[in-house]
Amino acid sequence: MTTADVRLATTDDVPEITRIQLSTWRTAYGDALGTAVNTLVPEEVSASWTEAVEHPDTDVYVAVEGTTTVGFCVAGPAPASEVAAADGSLPDDADRTGLIASLLVEPRWGRRGHGGRLLGTAAAGLRRRGAERGITWVVQSDSASLAFYRSVGWNPDGTVRILDTGERTIKELRITGTLDLRLEHPETSDLD
Structure with missing residues (x-):
């Protein structure tokens, strides 16, 4: 039986993180991103x-199964621009809000609990940094990621942003929730 774990990334992990990001974006977000995903330069x-x-100020974590890197997560303090309301005002807890900037598990390693372990580890790291709440952005059409975050109690807060790829626009929803996660059955999470 192989062991699944999450650990802090080192620069030695960068090639695998890059590979996972590029392959996952091409597979999972190719339709949303259009040809822009093919113009990303690996270097x-x-x-x-x-x-x-x-x-x-950033923690990058990698999920491993045995000796294979299967996913990653990036977390740190949420910049004011990420946590602000549409009118630019900041919530009272802005300085105690963490950002999950990215959480990806390679699709072929899905449904094994890696996403839950990554988010749980990142949440614990953010709590150690003084954060009490987390936010992330999810493409509105990404039903698997939305279901995953909802399964841990994170929900859209009504804030939307539009990203322009040069070819099309992507609508993202801001998701928020507590960092005191209860991951009872991470092996069944939709994202992973």
């Missing part, structure tokens, strides 16, 4: 991941 994506792994 540039890797450079961005190296910066994220080395950034002192």
